[in-house]
Amino acid sequence: MTERELPIHHRAEDPGGRVWSFGSVTWVHCxxxxxxxxxxxxxxxxxxxxxxxxxxxxxxxxxxxxxxxxxxxxxxxxxxxxxxxxxxxxxxxxxxxxxxxxxxxxxxxxxxxxxxxxxxxxxxxxVLRRYLETQVAGETLWVLNLAHLNALEDWLGAKVRERGPQPGLTMMARLPRWMKASTNREKVLRGLAILRERAEKEGIDE
Structure with missing residues (x-):
């Protein structure tokens, strides 16, 4: 399974933006x-x-x-x-x-x-089905593209998450509780790694 190397105990700052701010494409089922x-x-x-x-x-x-x-x-x-x-x-x-x-x-x-x-x-x-999605803890985990995937890995993989300079309900602030729960952290990261592996196999490059 493919996983990104993230710094141990790294800190992450909310980059701001809504979900459509991450990448310009959505991968769907043909x-x-x-x-x-x-x-x-x-x-x-x-x-x-x-x-x-x-x-x-x-x-x-x-x-x-x-x-x-x-x-x-x-x-x-x-x-x-x-x-x-x-x-x-x-x-x-x-x-x-x-x-x-x-x-x-x-x-x-x-x-x-x-x-x-x-x-x-x-x-x-x-309404075509998103291609990069999987089940985690009885919920659907999905990403639109690689930029979206990277952002979630960085944020959810962090031991310390900090608010960024952008106020309001950013994408990170709007994530469901089950994704941000410490008890689900490893499950969510494994799910994201599965999506990354699927993307590599299909030649998804953005």
């Missing part, structure tokens, strides 16, 4: 292959299967599409493709295409598409 995908607030991209949403340059409904063919086949393995609507539409030379990852062979390709509509509830990628 809706196509379920591996780690990066969300930057406007797009989601997966480095494993190539799933990518389109940046917010047009109204969101313009980005949803489905294969035009009534019986679309993978251009690589010739197996049937799922015709459900996806937020991966793009225009190429004035024509609409939708990016699909074949569930049979794993190859990703752009296919001729027709305009679709987002599902009820709006931007489905916003």
């Amino acid at each position: 809706p196509e292959c379920d591996k780690a995908a990066k969300s930057d607030g406007s797009t989601v991209s997966c480095m494993h299967c190539g799933y990518t949403t389109v940046p917010d340059l047009k109204p969101y409904s313009d980005k949803w599409a489905y294969p035009t063919s009534s019986n679309p086949l993978c251009s690589h393995c010739r197996k049937p493709l799922d015709r459900r609507e996806r937020p991966t539409a793009r225009e190429i030379d004035g024509k609409l295409f939708v990016r699909i990852c074949c569930e049979h062979c794993g190859e990703t390709e752009d296919y001729p598409a027709s305009p679709g509509s987002p599902p009820s509830g709006g931007r489905s990628w916003r």
Whole structure:
């Protein structure tokens, strides 16, 4: 298990800021292959299967599409493709295409598409499950990215925690009691180490 080397009996000062102050991306489960995908607030991209949403340059409904063919086949393995609507539409030379990852062979390709509509509830990628989370003491421990993970390790791993110069309810001040409890300290740090190991295995780099 991967662990960061922290000074013995080190002191930590609350760095201030809310949770969104730590890192600029959130790692989520890719809706196509379920591996780690990066969300930057406007797009989601997966480095494993190539799933990518389109940046917010047009109204969101313009980005949803489905294969035009009534019986679309993978251009690589010739197996049937799922015709459900996806937020991966793009225009190429004035024509609409939708990016699909074949569930049979794993190859990703752009296919001729027709305009679709987002599902009820709006931007489905916003509710994608966080990738870096685990269970600790019957609770869910999660981080958005490596900067968030580092900040929690530094703060929760400290023997002495001090308030920083920023007043108000910072992220550290808002942490739940079970995370800050001394009785759970080792469990929480082990949980964070598990998340770090998972991040390394998936190639998460920020």
